[in-house]
Amino acid sequence: MQRAAKCALRLDLSRAFCLEVNVNVCMLKSLPPPRDEEEKAMLDSMLRVDHAGEYGANRIYAGQMAVLGRTRTGPLIQYMWDQEKMHLEKFNEILGEHRVRPTLLLPLWNIAGFALGMILTRIEGTMSCTVAVEESISEHYNSQIQTLMEAEPERYTELLQVMLLKNFVMMKKKNRDTGLEHDAESVPGYLLLKTVIQVDCKAAIYILQRI
Amino acid sequence: MIFGIKEKSIILTNFDVLFAIATNIHVRLKTGFVLQVAVQGTVSLQCSNVRRGFHRAALLRLASDSKSDTSVPPPSYHEVHTAGESSSSSAQGESSEDAQPNTSFQDQSGEHGEDYETEEQLQARILTAALEFVPQHGWTVEAIAAAAETLGLSSASTGMFNNGAGDLVLHFVAQCNAQLAETLAEQNNQVQLGQAEAKKTAEFLKDAVETRLRMLIPYIDTWPQAMSILLLPHNIPDSLKHLSTMVDDIWYYAGDRSTDVNWYTRRAALTGIYNTTELVMVQDSSPDFEETWAFLDNRIKDVVNMANTAKQVQATGEAVVQGLMGAAITLKNLTGMNQRR
Numbered sequence: 186m187q188r189a190a191k192c193a194l195r196l197d198l199s200r201a202f203c204l205e206v207n208v209n210v211c212m213l214k215s216l217p218p219p220r221d222e223e224e225k226a227m228l229d230s231m232l233r234v235d236h237a238g239e240y241g242a243n244r245i246y247a248g249q250m251a252v253l254g255r256t257r258t259g260p261l262i263q264y265m266w267d268q269e270k271m272h273l274e275k276f277n278e279i280l281g282e283h284r285v286r287p288t289l290l291l292p293l294w295n296i297a298g299f300a301l302g303m304i305l306t307r308i309e310g311t312m313s314c315t316v317a318v319e320e321s322i323s324e325h326y327n328s329q330i331q332t333l334m335e336a337e338p339e340r341y342t343e344l345l346q347v348m349l350l351k352n353f354v355m356m357k358k359k360n361r362d363t364g365l366e367h368d369a370e371s372v373p374g375y376l377l378l379k380t381v382i383q384v385d386c387k388a389a390i391y392i393l394q395r396i
Numbered sequence: 397m398i399f400g401i402k403e404k405s406i407i408l409t410n411f412d413v414l415f416a417i418a419t420n421i422h423v424r425l426k427t428g429f430v431l432q433v434a435v436q437g438t439v440s441l442q443c444s445n446v447r448r449g450f451h452r453a454a455l456l457r458l459a460s461d462s463k464s465d466t467s468v469p470p471p472s473y474h475e476v477h478t479a480g481e482s483s484s485s486s487a488q489g490e491s492s493e494d495a496q497p498n499t500s501f502q503d504q505s506g507e508h509g510e511d512y513e514t515e516e517q518l519q520a521r522i523l524t525a526a527l528e529f530v531p532q533h534g535w536t537v538e539a540i541a542a543a544a545e546t547l548g549l550s551s552a553s554t555g556m557f558n559n560g561a562g563d564l565v566l567h568f569v570a571q572c573n574a575q576l577a578e579t580l581a582e583q584n585n586q587v588q589l590g591q592a593e594a595k596k597t598a599e600f601l602k603d604a605v606e607t608r609l610r611m612l613i614p615y616i617d618t619w620p621q622a623m624s625i626l627l628l629p630h631n632i633p634d635s636l637k638h639l640s641t642m643v644d645d646i647w648y649y650a651g652d653r654s655t656d657v658n659w660y661t662r663r664a665a666l667t668g669i670y671n672t673t674e675l676v677m678v679q680d681s682s683p684d685f686e687e688t689w690a691f692l693d694n695r696i697k698d699v700v701n702m703a704n705t706a707k708q709v710q711a712t713g714e715a716v717v718q719g720l721m722g723a724a725i726t727l728k729n730l731t732g733m734n735q736r737r
Contacts, residue, residue, distance in 0.1 A: 236655065281653030284644065291656055 224336070230394040231329055232285045236276040237393045238322065240291060241298040242269050248302020289396050317379040321386030326352045519556060522547060523567040530615055535561045535622045562631045565622045569635065572611045573642045579607060580649040597650055598700050604646045605670055605692055609677055613685070619678055643667050665702075669695045 246266035253259055280287060288294070305315075330348050333341045513521075526543035533539040537560045541551035557563040586592040595603065612619055626635040643666045652662055672695065677688040 277653075277655045280655045284648055287655045287659050289660060 227332070227336075228283065229285050231332075232276070232280060232283065233288050234325070234390055234393045235329075236273075236280055236285075237288045237291070237294055239269065239273045239276050241294050243273050244295055244298025245302035245305065248299040248304075249306050250302075251299070252303050252306040288393050290393065317382040318386060321383050321390075323352055325386070325390050515556075519563075520567065522549070522553070522556075523564055524571070526564055527568060527615075530564075530618055534618050535565050535625055537561060540564060559631070561625055562628065562634075565625050566631065566634050566638070568615075568622070569626070569638045572608060573638055573645070575611065576604070576608045576642065577645050580604060580645060584649050594651075598696050600650045601646065601666065601669075602689075602692055602696050604650070605666075605673060605696075606689060608642065608646075608670075609673060609685075609688070609692075612674075612677065616678065623674075623678070639667060639670075643670065665699045669699065 243266070246262060246269055249262050250259065250266060253262060279285070326348050330345060330352065333345055333348075522540060522543050525547055526540045529539040529542040533542060537554050537557075540554045540557060540560075540563075544553045545551050554560070559566075583592065587594045615622070625631060640663070643663045646666060647662055652659070654662070669692070673688060673692045676691045677685055680688045682688075
């Protein structure tokens with residue numbers, strides 16, 4: 186239990202270094218209006234998934250706060266949570282402006298995120314979970330960035346900036362956390378856990394793009 | 397085609413290419429063509445005057461043929477040529493799916509004629525004209541045929557429309573929705589510019605739905621037939637798409653920017669309101685459909701009430717939970733369970 190808390194603390198401290206970068210994310214302008222049906226569909230699904238991701242991250246932090254709210258790490262988690270709230274607001278704005286449909290699974294995401302947040306504070310393999318999740322999401326952002334770059338980089342400069350920043354943040358974190366991951370490798374079934382999480386992330390992204 | 401090329405190359409073999417250059421005939425030859433000329437054996441230089449004249453004429457014919465040659469290969473362009481004078485052919489039916497590439501092709505080859513319209517545009521014109529015949533013929537292929545005749549086309553051009561009456565109804569629905577979107581955008585503009593006051597949500601919804609339903613008034617007698625056509629299984633995806641776009645438009649201009657479950661509940665509510673009001677309107681016989689608008693008003697009030705009630709229930713629920721937590725803590729204090737031993 187304590188190790189999990191320590192891991193959470195180290196995780197959060199490493200993210201704290203990236204706060205400045207995150208703040209810049211929120212001051213960007215939005216996208217140009219879509220040119221035709223295909224582009225609108227592509228942007229729609231991308232924004233929907235990203236919005237759902239931010240929403241989920243929000244709920245995960247809420248879950249973590251519910252458990253660790255009154256401990257030492259409470260204020261730090263609260264601080265991170267506030268950052269995520271700003272991201273979510275930004276995405277809400279973009280969705281509203283571009284008339285993108287939010288995913289139908291939001292209530293489910295709400296509960297699942299909260300439960301996951303609570304679980305993450307308890308289990309020993311927190312670090313491995315986090316690294317696995319960050320890897321999947323990083324891969325997802327990479328593919329989105331590739332799609333945008335292939336289409337037309339100039340049109341999507343702001344959105345690309347958002348994604349590149351988030352990706353960069355996650356990669357930096359991942360490098361720091363990989364060391365910590367070795368602690369978690371002692372957890373039995375570590376590989377299984379990691380695979381399960383990555384498959385889950387991929388499935389979630391697939392579904393969210395469509396529903 | 398191959399025969400044609402061979403024919404032409406035979407004409408050229410006994411002929412010196414120098415002649416072509418000398419007479420400055422610009423012949424658009426494809427590379428393969430030139431190769432064939434080069435390959436074909438002997439170039440004899442016997443030129444009697446008659447032969448020279450014959451060859452000159454042949455070259456001119458070759459030149460004009462080549463020009464039309466280069467325009468034949470892309471078949472969809474050929475379709476565009478014949479779309480103007482449409483006699484029904486199966487090719488027409490097939491190329492109705494090519495409408496999309498036709499448009500872009502049209503843009504590229506605009507230099508070949510300014511009066512060509514795309515398949516889509518022609519269909520739209522016919523369907524719009526067909527609306528005038530709906531009170532007489534109903535939502536049927538006869539109306540489309542009558543319209544085609546007034547436009548100077550053969551009545552067999554209804555073969556263009558794979559879906560028949562369904563196409564007509566869907567076209568009408570799309571047209572109404574576009575009109576509605578325009579009106580709402582216009583009103584929104586005026587509000588932005590400060591020339592008009594923003595309406596409250598309930599009033600806005602009522603006005604928007606009324607505007608949209610009033611567009612049905614000219615066709616209200618035959619509308620039940622149209623509704624049943626829209627309910628046919630192969631038309632359901634399209635009609636649902638139109639309905640959802642319309643509802644999304646109305647809510648967007650009403651100011652809804654929600655990004656959670658409310659997005660879905662609001663649109664579902666408005667869809668229900670619209671559909672039920674439409675049904676009431678179809679069998680309403682009061683002057684200027686007063687009963688319909690009264691029904692609409694009541695339904696919107698219901699929805700607004702429900703939303704308010706939901707908010708109240710949530711607030712009450714939260715207050716109750718807080719109260720219970722407080723009571724539990726008090727109890728724990730009283731029984732001394734909170735003390736550390």
